[in-house]
Amino acid sequence: MTGARYPGRMNTPDDDWLRLDQQICFSLHAASRAFNGVYRGILKDLGLTYPQYLVMLVLWEHDELPVKKLGEHLRLDSGTLSPLLKRLEAAGLVRRERSARDERSVEVRLTEEGVALRGRALQVPRRIASSTGFGPEEVRALRARLDELTTALDTAAARAEPQGGPSTAAAERP
Amino acid sequence: MTGARYPGRMNTPDDDWLRLDQQICFSLHAASRAFNGVYRGILKDLGLTYPQYLVMLVLWEHDELPVKKLGEHLRLDSGTLSPLLKRLEAAGLVRRERSARDERSVEVRLTEEGVALRGRALQVPRRIASSTGFGPEEVRALRARLDELTTALDTAAARAEPQGGPSTAAAERP
DNA sequence: CGTCATTCAATTGCGCACAACTCAATTGTG
DNA sequence: CACAATTGAGTTGTGCGCAATTGAATGACG
Numbered sequence: 001m002t003g004a005r006y007p008g009r010m011n012t013p014d015d016d017w018l019r020l021d022q023q024i025c026f027s028l029h030a031a032s033r034a035f036n037g038v039y040r041g042i043l044k045d046l047g048l049t050y051p052q053y054l055v056m057l058v059l060w061e062h063d064e065l066p067v068k069k070l071g072e073h074l075r076l077d078s079g080t081l082s083p084l085l086k087r088l089e090a091a092g093l094v095r096r097e098r099s100a101r102d103e104r105s106v107e108v109r110l111t112e113e114g115v116a117l118r119g120r121a122l123q124v125p126r127r128i129a130s131s132t133g134f135g136p137e138e139v140r141a142l143r144a145r146l147d148e149l150t151t152a153l154d155t156a157a158a159r160a161e162p163q164g165g166p167s168t169a170a171a172e173r174p
Numbered sequence: 175m176t177g178a179r180y181p182g183r184m185n186t187p188d189d190d191w192l193r194l195d196q197q198i199c200f201s202l203h204a205a206s207r208a209f210n211g212v213y214r215g216i217l218k219d220l221g222l223t224y225p226q227y228l229v230m231l232v233l234w235e236h237d238e239l240p241v242k243k244l245g246e247h248l249r250l251d252s253g254t255l256s257p258l259l260k261r262l263e264a265a266g267l268v269r270r271e272r273s274a275r276d277e278r279s280v281e282v283r284l285t286e287e288g289v290a291l292r293g294r295a296l297q298v299p300r301r302i303a304s305s306t307g308f309g310p311e312e313v314r315a316l317r318a319r320l321d322e323l324t325t326a327l328d329t330a331a332a333r334a335e336p337q338g339g340p341s342t343a344a345a346e347r348p
Numbered sequence: 349c350g351t352c353a354t355t356c357a358a359t360t361g362c363g364c365a366c367a368a369c370t371c372a373a374t375t376g377t378g
Numbered sequence: 379c380a381c382a383a384t385t386g387a388g389t390t391g392t393g394c395g396c397a398a399t400t401g402a403a404t405g406a407c408g
Contacts (some may be wrong), residue, residue: 021299125195
């Protein structure tokens with residue numbers, strides 16, 4: 001039935017690929033948002049958003065970090081982290097202070113309150129697990145699969161980037 | 175070593191779960207953004223963002239659809255779709271017109287240009303596939319896994335918020 | 349027939365993601 | 379040492395995602 005709307009075009013491998021693409025695109029997109037949604041409900045109690053929770057997870061492991069390192073852990077840049085960290089600071093969970101050693105760098109560290117929040121966060125994964133019915137092995141397996149995908153995609157992005165040059169006149173550096 | 179920052183607390187299963195949670199949260203979040211990033215680069219040629227591409231994929235399959243149905247396919251509400259569709263309309267790819275049968279409903283349909291864009295989009299999945307090195311079976315397997323996850327998460331979310339019933343009914347998809 | 353609840357799209361407000369840019373601090377190179 | 383290049387954080391602008399609200403059209407019910 002699909003081919004009928006594109007007369008003169010038989011079902012080619014391209015068409016099949018496009019449909020398959022729809023499936024995987026949609027699945028990953030939907031999974032990510034569904035995940036986000038479940039966490040949103042549970043994290044509301046802690047007053048955190050999902051990305052803020054990710055930042056806190058990193059800080060609970062290394063409780064003094066420059067913004068740069070934080071960004072490397074999370075693959076996020078200052079454009080995302082700066083306002084997010086300001087909100088965490090306004091919530092009293094972290095403090096930001098410029099490094100004395102390098103005035104360009106800003107050190108992020110947990111406040112007492114930020115450290116204390118970890119205690120309440122300990123129940124989060126259990127609640128997630130019980131919500132999803134996924135066990136540790138399933139989680140680990142899925143994670144491995146996703147990391148494979150991310151690695152492949154990052155490599156692809158890095159390969160595509162240097163040449164870049166789509167139709168729009170790329171800004172060549174003088 | 176990690177536990178040292180939280181004196182008096184041994185490494186309990188809770189701590190392990192929190193670390194595991196960090197892994198899976200981060201992996202899914204990163205995979206989603208990496209995926210988005212690769213598509214961003216490829217879709218730039220078509221003048222589409224990734225969510226806009228998802229909308230077009232649906233419209234190429236059913237080229238006349240009310241916003242409501244579109245939202246059910248993509249698990250997106252009007253708050254996201256309305257401005258997105260306006261941009262697609264401004265780009266000349268779709269037309270939006272209120273249904274004569276039900277004045278509340280808005281029908282979205284492809285323009286000639288929107289239909290024509292499909293021809294150029296046919297190469298997208300192949301470029302993605304060649305970028306990632308993932309074959310059709312791997313894609314299908316991952317998709318199945320993600321759909322499982324989404325189903326589990328949706329069920330969990332529905333259970334957590336029984337009153338605000340998810341207007342987006344559980345979707346039946348191919 | 350009139351009232352009331354429901355449905356659908358649109359809007360508002362907030363937060364995240366990312367590109368492009370600014371600006372100061374640091375590093376390097378002659 | 380001077381000066382250009384690089385680095386790190388922040389800002390701006392655009393777009394997505396979602397909750398909450400608005401407003402109009404529809405449908406149900408007494």
